[in-house]
Structures are given as structure tokens and as C-alpha cells.
Amino acid sequence: MGKKIYFLLGTILCIALFTSVGILKATDVSDEICIKSDAFKAYKKGAVKLSHKKHTVDYKIACADCHHVYKDGKNVFKEGDPVQKCSECHDPIQSKGKVKKLMLAYHKNCQGCHKGLEKAGKATGPTKKCNDCHQKKK
Known part of the structure; x- marks a missing residue:
């Protein structure tokens, strides 16, 4: 026994x-996340760097507010789930059905959140100028 x-x-x-x-x-x-893709080489704007820690710890933004896996129209992503590269679902060239092309997906996700906070009168990150987020290309 x-x-x-x-x-x-x-x-x-x-x-x-x-x-x-x-x-x-x-x-x-990693604390610093750099959003870039080889598909964006032709664009004039540079990559976007953001602090993952600031968003998750300081601002208490839930993982599923940025990361998503949709099943039956609902985001089922949970903290601790593996994170795929956005380009695994979002095509860099064109939108496909409800799945936005990569650049639009980034902009909708980031700008949508920032503009929503601004509209609610809350502190937020950049919402107006491209260069407030995008680094100058070297």
C-alpha cells in the first residue's frame, strides 16, 4: 500500500x-516586441516596437485582447496558449473573407484599441501620426 x-x-x-x-x-x-514582416519591405514606414511588459503588466491588457484564435466566431485564446505568428493566418498581400490582410490586421488591432481608449477619455498610446509608432526606415 x-x-x-x-x-x-x-x-x-x-x-x-x-x-x-x-x-x-x-x-x-521578450519585453520588447518588434512587429515587422518581409512582406512590408516595399512600404515606406518602418517596423513598430512595443513593450509587451508595459501592455500586459502596467496596463493589465489580457492576452486575448491582442492574440486570437477564432472558433465558431469566438476568440478562444487563453493565457498560456502557444502564440502563432500573425502571418500564419493573415496573408501579407490580401484579405481573405473575414481574415484581414496582415497590415490591416495589425492596424485594426493596435489602432482600434488605442482609439477606443482615447474615445473613452482614457490614457492611451499613439493614435494620430504614423511615425509615433513606426520607426524611420534605415
């Missing part, structure tokens, strides 16, 4: 350890 309890406890401990490592790995994100 004692061996069974130790085996059960050991199994539970291993499962807990692997689960926590998986969650930590999934949430291990």
Missing part, C-alpha cells in the same frame, strides 16, 4: 512539474 501512495504522489508531482514548466515557457516573452 505504501509503494502505491509514493508512486501516485510521484506521478502527481511529475505532472505538476511538467505543466508548470510548459506554462512558464508559454508565457516567457
Whole structure:
């Protein structure tokens, strides 16, 4: 009987350890995110850099406010889910049905949030000038 309890406890401990490592790995994100794509090389504006930590920790923005996986018209993304590159679903060249092309998806997501906060009279990031977000190309 004692061996069974130790085996059960050991199994539970291993499962807990692997689960926590998986969650930590999934949430291990660089603070500075640079939004860029080879598809944008022809555009005049440069990449956009943002602070992931500032958005998630300081502003308390939920993961699913930026990241999404739609099933049956609902965003089912949860914290800890693997994050795909936006270009895996959003084509850089053209919109396909309800899925916006990559540049439009970025702009709708970021500008939509910032403009919504501005409209509500809350503090927000840039909303007016392209260069407030986009770096100058070198």
C-alpha cells in the first residue's frame, strides 16, 4: 500500500512539474516586441516596437485582447496558449473573407484599441501620426 501512495504522489508531482514548466515557457516573452514582416519591405514606414511588459503588466491588457484564435466566431485564446505568428493566418498581400490582410490586421488591432481608449477619455498610446509608432526606415 505504501509503494502505491509514493508512486501516485510521484506521478502527481511529475505532472505538476511538467505543466508548470510548459506554462512558464508559454508565457516567457521578450519585453520588447518588434512587429515587422518581409512582406512590408516595399512600404515606406518602418517596423513598430512595443513593450509587451508595459501592455500586459502596467496596463493589465489580457492576452486575448491582442492574440486570437477564432472558433465558431469566438476568440478562444487563453493565457498560456502557444502564440502563432500573425502571418500564419493573415496573408501579407490580401484579405481573405473575414481574415484581414496582415497590415490591416495589425492596424485594426493596435489602432482600434488605442482609439477606443482615447474615445473613452482614457490614457492611451499613439493614435494620430504614423511615425509615433513606426520607426524611420534605415
